[in-house]
Amino acid sequence: MFMVIGSNMTEAHPVASTFLKNAVQNGAGLIVVDPRKHKLVDFANLHLPLKVGSDIALLNGLMNVLITEDLYDHEFVERCCDDFEALKACAMTYPPERAAEISGIDAETIKKTARLLASVKPVMVCYTLGITEHTCGKNNVMSIANLQMLLGNMGVECGGVNPLRGQNNVQGACDMGALPNVFPGYQAVIDAKSREKFAKAWGVEKLPDKNGLMIPQMMDGLVDKKVRGFYIFGENLANTEPDIRKVEHELASAEFMVCQDIFENETTRFADVVFPAAAWSENDGTFTNSERRVSRVRTASPAPGYAQPNWWIFKQIAKRMGHNWKSDSAQEIWDNEISVLAPNLGGIKYLRIEKDGLQWPCPTEAHPGTPILHMEGRFTKGKGSFMAVEWTPPAEVPDEEYPFVLSTGRRLYHYHTRTQTGRCEGLNEVLGEETADISIADAKALDIAHNEMIKVYSRRGEVKVRARVTPEVPEGMVWMAFHFREGNANWLTNPAFDPNTLTAEYKACAVALAKI
Amino acid sequence: MMQQSNSIIINGHTCLFEPGETILEVAQRYRIDIPTLCHLKGTTPTGACRICIVEMEGRKDLIASCTTPAAEGMVIRTESPKVISHRKTILELMLNSGNHNCAIGSSKEESWTDFQMKTLVNDQNEDLCPAWGDCELQNLAYRYQVKGRTTGEPQPAMMVPAERDNPFIIRDSTRCILCGRCVAACNQVQVNRAIDFGYRGSDSKIIAGTDDTLMGSDCVFCGECVQACPVGALVEKKAMGHGRPWETQKIRTTCPYCGVGCQQLLHVKDKKIVKVTGVEDGAPNMGRLCIKGRFGYDFIYSKERLLTPLIRGNAGNGNADEDNDGTGKKGKLRPATWDEALDLVAQKFTEIIENHGPDALAGVSCARSINEDSYQMQKLFRAVFKTNNIDHCART
Ligand code: SF4
Ligand code: SF4
Ligand code: SF4
Numbered sequence: 001m002f003m004v005i006g007s008n009m010t011e012a013h014p015v016a017s018t019f020l021k022n023a024v025q026n027g028a029g030l031i032v033v034d035p036r037k038h039k040l041v042d043f044a045n046l047h048l049p050l051k052v053g054s055d056i057a058l059l060n061g062l063m064n065v066l067i068t069e070d071l072y073d074h075e076f077v078e079r080c081c082d083d084f085e086a087l088k089a090c091a092m093t094y095p096p097e098r099a100a101e102i103s104g105i106d107a108e109t110i111k112k113t114a115r116l117l118a119s120v121k122p123v124m125v126c127y128t129l130g131i132t133e134h135t136c137g138k139n140n141v142m143s144i145a146n147l148q149m150l151l152g153n154m155g156v157e158c159g160g161v162n163p164l165r166g167q168n169n170v171q172g173a174c175d176m177g178a179l180p181n182v183f184p185g186y187q188a189v190i191d192a193k194s195r196e197k198f199a200k201a202w203g204v205e206k207l208p209d210k211n212g213l214m215i216p217q218m219m220d221g222l223v224d225k226k227v228r229g230f231y232i233f234g235e236n237l238a239n240t241e242p243d244i245r246k247v248e249h250e251l252a253s254a255e256f257m258v259c260q261d262i263f264e265n266e267t268t269r270f271a272d273v274v275f276p277a278a279a280w281s282e283n284d285g286t287f288t289n290s291e292r293r294v295s296r297v298r299t300a301s302p303a304p305g306y307a308q309p310n311w312w313i314f315k316q317i318a319k320r321m322g323h324n325w326k327s328d329s330a331q332e333i334w335d336n337e338i339s340v341l342a343p344n345l346g347g348i349k350y351l352r353i354e355k356d357g358l359q360w361p362c363p364t365e366a367h368p369g370t371p372i373l374h375m376e377g378r379f380t381k382g383k384g385s386f387m388a389v390e391w392t393p394p395a396e397v398p399d400e401e402y403p404f405v406l407s408t409g410r411r412l413y414h415y416h417t418r419t420q421t422g423r424c425e426g427l428n429e430v431l432g433e434e435t436a437d438i439s440i441a442d443a444k445a446l447d448i449a450h451n452e453m454i455k456v457y458s459r460r461g462e463v464k465v466r467a468r469v470t471p472e473v474p475e476g477m478v479w480m481a482f483h484f485r486e487g488n489a490n491w492l493t494n495p496a497f498d499p500n501t502l503t504a505e506y507k508a509c510a511v512a513l514a515k516i
Numbered sequence: 517m518m519q520q521s522n523s524i525i526i527n528g529h530t531c532l533f534e535p536g537e538t539i540l541e542v543a544q545r546y547r548i549d550i551p552t553l554c555h556l557k558g559t560t561p562t563g564a565c566r567i568c569i570v571e572m573e574g575r576k577d578l579i580a581s582c583t584t585p586a587a588e589g590m591v592i593r594t595e596s597p598k599v600i601s602h603r604k605t606i607l608e609l610m611l612n613s614g615n616h617n618c619a620i621g622s623s624k625e626e627s628w629t630d631f632q633m634k635t636l637v638n639d640q641n642e643d644l645c646p647a648w649g650d651c652e653l654q655n656l657a658y659r660y661q662v663k664g665r666t667t668g669e670p671q672p673a674m675m676v677p678a679e680r681d682n683p684f685i686i687r688d689s690t691r692c693i694l695c696g697r698c699v700a701a702c703n704q705v706q707v708n709r710a711i712d713f714g715y716r717g718s719d720s721k722i723i724a725g726t727d728d729t730l731m732g733s734d735c736v737f738c739g740e741c742v743q744a745c746p747v748g749a750l751v752e753k754k755a756m757g758h759g760r761p762w763e764t765q766k767i768r769t770t771c772p773y774c775g776v777g778c779q780q781l782l783h784v785k786d787k788k789i790v791k792v793t794g795v796e797d798g799a800p801n802m803g804r805l806c807i808k809g810r811f812g813y814d815f816i817y818s819k820e821r822l823l824t825p826l827i828r829g830n831a832g833n834g835n836a837d838e839d840n841d842g843t844g845k846k847g848k849l850r851p852a853t854w855d856e857a858l859d860l861v862a863q864k865f866t867e868i869i870e871n872h873g874p875d876a877l878a879g880v881s882c883a884r885s886i887n888e889d890s891y892q893m894q895k896l897f898r899a900v901f902k903t904n905n906i907d908h909c910a911r912t
Contacts (some may be wrong), residue, residue: 179906274822
């Protein structure tokens with residue numbers, strides 16, 4: 001059985017969804033938890049259209065039922081988990097009636113869902129940004145892990161907690177240490193041993209020992225001059241970050257800004273120097289997908305003009321600042337540096353991934369790779385700990401002035417700010433502009449017709465956009481994407497962040513609608 | 517000779533089988549080639565095309581190998597005279613049922629030209645069938661030396677113009693042999709439920725929705741049906757005229773869009789991608805792709821690509837120019853050489869480090885680019901600049 005929560009898989013991860021649909025056609029159960037009635041709901045045994053941002057209340061409610069009706073996996077909990085009492089105490093404060101009040105899912109359905117979840121083994125939970133892009137994103141994830149541990153669905157095939165990564169190489173960028181707190185392979189920068197190891201490998205005397213800034217902190221830093229030089233590689237921050245007006249002010253404040261990209265975009269307008277990069281299919285390398293599978297990327301075409309591979313550009317800057325790096329191809333960087341320095345990747349070499357990729361952890365060259373983490377409940381740090389978490393509402397909730405919840409995401413036919421898909425023949429024909437998806441009931445109440453141009457505004461900005469009246473969206477919700485500059489949802493979104501991960505709350509802010 | 521248990525004999529070879537395997541599957545494992553047109557791996561066999569018929573000892577009628585499970589002691593012949601003669605008949609019927617205007621269409625020189633002219637006019641298409649040379653029906657016709665229609669008179673079925681109103685898939689029902697692979701691909705593999713068999717008997721055809729165009733149906737343009745179609749009834753519009761299959765080099769790579777990481781085969785001609793298909797049997801996608809993976813490849817050839825380094829008009833020399841576009845930046849970006857741009861960046865970053873410390877630099881890496889690029893960027897920040905101010909959009 002599957003539980004898909006906060007993930008519009010058929011549009012955001014189309015091919016992954018086909019395998020899920022195959023399983024459902026072959027008899028597997030499916031529970032979809034999502035405010036929207038998206039395509040996958042057609043295949044579901046149960047759809048829980050919860051209120052935006054109420055996930056933890058609902059999950060705690062489910063765990064409440066599992067504990068009070070004694071439906072949870074005692075054996076697994078005793079053998080593999082710590083801190084059950086704390087979880088229990090927390091779950092007890094969310095009887096189904098309370099969970100129902102917060103989530104909008106009635107108490108009976110909550111009970112029914114809990115019983116259904118307990119009746120089948122294993123259950124796989126898949127989630128995406130509908131879970132993480134909240135001010136309580138990290139807690140949402142922990143809450144899902146709690147549920148799966150309680151059900152004993154960890155470390156088994158077709159079980160577990162499966163985040164579907166949004167972008168092709170988010171997993172890889174994390175693995176590579178493009179994070180302010182870890183070196184490649186998740187080795188902490190505050191750990192002296194790790195620093196020593198990397199300093200030696202990189203031929204430098206010492207390495208910085210305190211955690212760096214996360215993106216929102218960097219942006220703030222541009223304004224208060226803590227950050228003076230800003231280097232943006234391949235991201236169109238001016239369209240993808242919440243509250244475009246604020247972001248553009250921040251970018252304009254940069255003293256010296258470098259962009260490295262394949263196209264000029266809204267962000268390169270602010271740059272002092274722009275480096276032209278080789279694109280996908282113009283150099284060799286690797287991507288790591290959601291399943292931690294490292295696969296090869298190969299060259300098909302030469303890069304245009306004077307464009308160069310990104311790794312080459314970084315190497316040239318290092319050289320001008322007195323560091324001569326040896327590796328001179330993606331393969332040398334991987335085989336001689338990355339896989340040597342990151343223990344989990346130690347066994348992955350280009351030679352081994354000529355065809356299918358390998359899934360890490362893969363510590364040695366004889367190791368076959370690891371499709372399932374936490375096998376048989378053996379968590380990496382011994383026992384898995386329950387982390388009791390309380391529900392918190394989104395930072396901005398609808399009120400009289402801004403009565404709708406705006407939630408955002410991606411659509412099937414485009415990708416992010418369309419720097420790529422907008423330049424592919426045909427894709428603009430199937431989806432040529434942004435829309436604001438609204439419910440039939442709201443459209444009626446506000447006298448808005450399908451395809452009518454309307455105004456959507458929040459405390460931060462306003463956009464004019466075509467209304468798409470659809471049964472997918474529940475009453476009280478507006479749903480938009482960020483593929484087009486015109487009508488980009490990020491003129492409206494709220495730059496409120498999860499205090500731990502600093503992920504922005506793209507999935508909830510308050511807006512109002514008006515006819516033009 | 518004693519028979520081994522769980523074995524059948526195909527063309528004189530003893531072949532072991534797993535219970536439940538069909539004759540076709542056993543043969544394929546032993547690399548014995550039984551031709552098929554409707555069979556699509558991973559979907560329910562239908563036995564619709566009858567091309568995979570084989571002869572079984574002790575049985576008068578021929579049996580479809582794709583639907584018949586192997587059973588102990590079967591003695592099968594896949595290319596007996598009887599089988600061949602049946603296949604020829606089926607192939608001839610198929611060739612005559614539609615607009616198969618390739619070189620196998622006719623045997624007579626004069627009527628061939630005539631036939632060509634007529635069909636070209638009728639299907640509003642200047643070209644020969646775009647699947648020419650990449651068509652399983654044509655291959656089989658050649659293999660069994662079957663020629664199609666000899667009269668040169670187009671059938672009414674050939675008068676239907678192809679559907680060309682979407683940017684990706686040309687649907688030409690006049691070349692459809694009703695094998696049903698596309699239906700299986702759409703309903704059983706991708707489960708998009710956009711197309712199905714419609715109407716009955718001789719009116720039978722593949723319909724989208726309630727006999728609508730693909731644009732008007734639930735089709736999401738994953739292209740799975742095109743990859744499955746054995747003939748020229750479904751072809752990729754973007755790839756048309758950009759190279760024949762034997763001219764292209766096939767390069768395996770990973771899709772640049774979402775986190776599924778589908779394996780693609782790039783069909784490359786003269787160093788240019790002309791088409792993309794899924795890598796059959798490759799993990800994780802087993803040959804499947806979505807619209808972006810299949811049709812989203814040509815952005816790299818856009819005229820708008822950045823071709824040279826750019827430097828802001830007076831960056832580095834402090835000369836004030838007017839604010840160009842409300843970005844607060846003075847002067848316009850102008851082309852520069854690599855040396856000029858790299859020197860400037862190195863010099864500016866060095867200055868900032870000297871005057872304000874390394875933590876006055878910050879960088880954002882790219883979650884779209886290859887691992888090696890992200891590794892290299894964090895190394896630059898940590899080992900050279902001496903700051904951990906490096907992050908990427910894991911949060912979006
Ligand atoms: S492109 Fe995909 S969705 Fe459309 S008909 Fe073909 S298989 Fe079905
Ligand atoms: S369109 Fe192609 S795949 Fe579909 S039934 Fe016709 S010949 Fe077969
Ligand atoms: S083909 Fe589609 S599903 Fe597969 S990786 Fe690319 S974007 Fe994702």
